[in-house]
Amino acid sequence: xxxxxxxxxxxxxxxxxxxxxxxxxxxxxxxxxxxxxxxxxxxxxxxxxxxxxxxxxxxxxxxxxxxxxxxxxxxxxxxxxxxxxxxxxxxxxxxxxxxxxxxxxxxxxxxxxxxxxxxxxxxxxxxxxxxxxxxxxxxxxxxxxxxxxxxxxxxxxxxxxxxxxxxxxxxxxxxxxxxxxxxxxxxxxxxxxxxxxxxxxxxxxxxxxxxxxxxxxxxxxxxxxxxxxxxxxxxxxxxxxxxxxxxxxxxxxxxxxxxxxxxxxxxxxxxxxxxxxxxxxxxxxxxxxxxxxxxxx
Numbered sequence: 674x675x676x677x678x679x680x681x682x683x684x685x686x687x688x689x690x691x692x693x694x695x696x697x698x699x700x701x702x703x704x705x706x707x708x709x710x711x712x713x714x715x716x717x718x719x720x721x722x723x724x725x726x727x728x729x730x731x732x733x734x735x736x737x738x739x740x741x742x743x744x745x746x747x748x749x750x751x752x753x754x755x756x757x758x759x760x761x762x763x764x765x766x767x768x769x770x771x772x773x774x775x776x777x778x779x780x781x782x783x784x785x786x787x788x789x790x791x792x793x794x795x796x797x798x799x800x801x802x803x804x805x806x807x808x809x810x811x812x813x814x815x816x817x818x819x820x821x822x823x824x825x826x827x828x829x830x831x832x833x834x835x836x837x838x839x840x841x842x843x844x845x846x847x848x849x850x851x852x853x854x855x856x857x858x859x860x861x862x863x864x865x866x867x868x869x870x871x872x873x874x875x876x877x878x879x880x881x882x883x884x885x886x887x888x889x890x891x892x893x894x895x896x897x898x899x900x901x902x903x904x905x906x907x908x909x910x911x912x913x914x915x916x917x918x919x920x921x922x923x924x925x926x927x928x929x930x931x932x933x934x935x936x937x938x939x940x941x942x943x944x945x946x947x948x949x950x951x952x953x954x955x956x957x958x959x960x961x962x963x964x965x966x967x968x969x970x
Contacts, residue, residue, distance in 0.1 A: 681713025683869045684862070685744075686720045689731035692919035693738050695928070696873065696903035696910065702932040702955075703806050703900050703964070704871040705744055709952065710959040714747040716865060722753040722760075722857045725849070740921040742929060743948035751865065753857050760852035760860060763890070764813055764845060770891055773845055775810030776800040787841070792878055795841035813846030815856075815886065822881040827898030828964045829874065834881035843882055863892040874899040875910060900964055903935065926951055937963040 685701045687693060695699070708715035717739070719728050736750070778786075778799050782811055787794035796814065804810060819837035826832050834840070845856040862870065877899040883939035887894050903908045905917075929951050934940070941954045 679711070681708060681711040682716065682747075682865070682867050683708040683713060683747075683871065684716045684718055684865065684867050685729045686718040686858070686861075686872075687735055688723075689735065690726045690728055691731055692734050694917035695920055695932070696912075696917065698727060698742070698905055698920050698928060699932045699935055700871070700873055700900065701739065701742075702929065703898075703936055704869075705952075706938075706955045706959040707869065707871055707898075707961065709956040711869075712862045715745075716867075717744075717747050717750040718861060718865065719747040719752045720751060720858070722854065723851055724754060725851075728799070733816055738920065738922055741885070741948075742925045743952050751861075753861060756860065756864070757865070760857055762804070763856065763860060764852065765844065767815065767889075768813065771816075773813050773815050774800060774842075775804060776814045776842075776844075777804050777810055778960070779811070790839060792839055793884070795839070796843070798842065801842060811848040812844050814842040815845045815882075815889075817842055817885060822885050824884055824894070824897065826877065826880075827871075827896060827961060829877060829899050830965075832877065832880065834878070835858045835893075836881060836885060840882065842882060845886070855879065859883050859886045859890070859892065862895055863887075863890075867895050869896045869898070871900060873910075874902050890937070897922030898961070898964070900936065939963070 683704045685704050687697055705715050719732060740884070764773070768775070772939055776799070778796075782799070783796055784794055786797040786799065788797070799805065800814070801816070817836035817840065819835055821833050823831065823833040836843075839870050843855060844853045847853050865965055880897055880899075884894060925948050926945060929948060930940075933955070938960060941951070941958070945951050945954065
């Protein structure tokens with residue numbers, strides 16, 4: 674039986690850089706089903722902070738697609754671009770409190786001087802104690818320490834990361850003037866009072882950076898769950914940037930059932946006539962434990 678009602682607010686946050694693909698649908702299904710099961714709210718946010726990549730018609734396309742698949746959001750969709758002033762105010766506060774600093778390094782300079790790890794190139798700290806003579810601040814970096822940041826992911830289990838050793842001081846304000854995703858998403862989730870986040874496993878290793886920001890800013894930490902990624906025949910994650918095909922809206926029930934199967938969920942025990950019946954059934958039979966099993970294979 675579904676649990677008794679406690680406050681729950683989940684979200685789905687696509688980037689408006691093209692239509693939804695099957696991987697996007699899987700994430701939406703997982704987050705929405707979890708919200709329904711917990712008798713919670715589910716909201717829609719467009720992660721459009723990088724305006725250089727935004728395709729204006731994508732917003733309407735995504736909205737129409739979600740409607741055809743039977744998704745219902747509890748409030749008017751929000752946009753990161755509506756919060757630019759708030760992001761800049763928080764960046765100013767981080768700089769004032771010396772929790773962040775201006776960095777004058779180019780990507781090439783960081784690549785040449787940094788140490789390469791599985792998570793990328795670790796910033797060497799060139800500007801940590803002040804900009805070198807003749808250098809101009811380009812980006813803003815968050816100071817990190819060498820303490821382990823850890824949390825228990827609902828599906829992937831215990832996660833531990835030493836930001837100082839494995840990541841280094843990371844960018845929160847980009848050189849092009851945009852707020853970095855890591856900071857924007859933390860602010861968004863706090864403003865919108867998000868309690869539960871379900872998203873793709875490609876964001877698992879960046880979650881400790883978000884937890885670190887939440888702690889430094891004194892924000893509540895939501896529950897995180899990272900689901901397995903949908904990949905193509907070459908093992909590459911489906912992505913808009915690599916030209917993944919848009920989900921068809923011709924047979925939405927069939928694709929919902931395919932997403933449900935990918936998530937390892939028990940199939941409905943009766944034939945379903947439409948998407949409305951699918952969600953009615955999904956509300957009762959959703960099982961997060963089955964996603965944990967997928968990740969352990």
